[in-house]
Amino acid sequence: MPQTRSFDPYTENGGTILAIAGQDFSVIAGDTRQSEGYSIQTRYAPKVFRLTDRAVLAVNGFAADGNMFVKKVKQRLEWYRHAHAKDMPLRAIARLIQTMLYAKRFFPYYVYNILGGIEEDGTGAVYSFDPVGSYEREACRAAGAAQSLVQPFLDNQIYFKNQVPAPGTTHPAYLSLPDVLSIVIDSFTSATERHIEVGDGLEIYIVFAKTRDLQDFETIRAKNVHLIQELTVAEDGERIFVLRRDLKKD
């Protein structure tokens, strides 16, 4: 009898991530369910991570690879801080992620990355990557198990695809923070409703540019004091908040 052996070092852990760039803010979100097949391993496994005061990374796919990758990116950013006494700019982090992913071209990290944050010029930015490092800067991106459910919804609501503005008007160039947050929450409640690998909890990271007036956000914050937590380290720089919400657990 011929014997064959195989070693499969990968698995798929479900979940979905999503990021949207505003004019002077960026929103990066992910659900917290981690599953394998039909089993839920945990209802709280974060997929979104603060890298610096102006960069947040969402990682989706094979959770073990994802966690290892974030760990290594954080380590490289710490080395950068020690060498240059400042945080790495967002576009540089994006390029760093590309080289780190491509370095493992023939034994890849089985993860889709979405990097969100604030660019050096103060604009909100989203960078999306494939597992081997192809990347581009975009206004919005969904990835993961429910990408096919969420991305066409985002095309419609963020890019206004297939929508015609009323005569004499144009589509807004940038969406407001409350609008973006509503779209993110709607996207995840929809995905939770129709996809079994999405649910349990939702973590929404919000990164604000240094110069931004936080009045609109403070209104939202006042109404959701127990849900929102500030993660900013340095003073009078960019500010990061995380908003945690429940999603259906069935």
Added chain:
Amino acid sequence: MSIMEYNGGSVVAMVGKGCVAIASDLRLGNQALGISSNFQKIFPITDHIYLGLPGLATDVTTLKEQFRYRVNMYTIKEEREIEPEAFAHLVSSTLYERRFGPFFIEPVMAGLTKKPSGEYKPFIAASDLIGCLNFAKDFVVAGTASSKLFGVAEGLWEPGLEPEDLFETISQTLLNAVDRDAYSGWGAVVHVM
């Protein structure tokens, strides 16, 4: 290569307030190659029922013809128009007849049922390729863009839509879903009852 994705195409149906809508794309392809941008997938069954047939195109035509025949026979025997509920079961049994050599079609139905009071109640249903019916209360989707349709419809649809708003909702749902699907698109058609 999946048979269900050989020709491409998608259908969606939605319930509104005293109305229903059904919409589809118009593409016919051979895998990635586009053949026709005018391929009908939604067919009128009675004055109050539309039937969408996404899936293998040869079976779209065969089933369209078979349903026309069976609905005509029903009308002659019963001396009345078939009701949407009865038609849904006709679809189901027609597909289950071929349980072990199925038609590769996932039908979607939309219709209006006449109540004893005289007013019309919206009705939608979908079926898998062997006739398992799904009587949804909100919306049903099928075809190569089904996962995209689910996502957009779940985000845009709400209960109690008036005909004009239902038209906009189903149109936006279909358009944005097929724009992310290589096998669907190339034109669209929407019916509101």
Added chain:
Amino acid sequence: MDSSFAITGKGYAIVAADMTVSRSIVKMQYNEDKIKVLGSHLLMAFSGEPGDTVQFAEYVERNIRLAQIRNTYPLPPPSAASWIRRELADSLRSRSPYSVNLLVAGYDLSTHEPKLYWIDYLGTMATVPFAAHGYGSYFALSLLDRYHDPEATVEEGLATLRRCIDEVSKRLVVTPGKFKVKVVDKNGVREVEL
């Protein structure tokens, strides 16, 4: 594999099919007519599995003729195409399916319109303004997207078809060789030299 094209224009349809019969790498024949004349105003280009093609085409030819004898009048193009499609669809789920792809073109005397149907061996049928089968379709369809004009005269239509044939002859690895071209309009069927 063989290539066939067809287009409709103002009051006519043109069908073209290559004339090569090949087996493996060898061209066995170069003057085969692969377009059947099914009636006074009906044409059918056939391609696919050698053997099945002629067998099925002749079966169609005789049944269309039978329908005309029985009913006095010939089947109009939509009815003929529907019948042919159904034969292929039924054949698909039989013990020995025909592997034949067709382009059915006709002039409908009741509506005074040309009709063109793209039909494949599965029984898939589409009503189209222009169509192609075989490797030639990968070149012809994009050309026809650009150059097809439903209001074009026969001469312009033939010129458009010429583009398709020239492109296939130029770019396809195995040149199909000569093409047979037939036109159908209100006056009936005729063969033309390109």
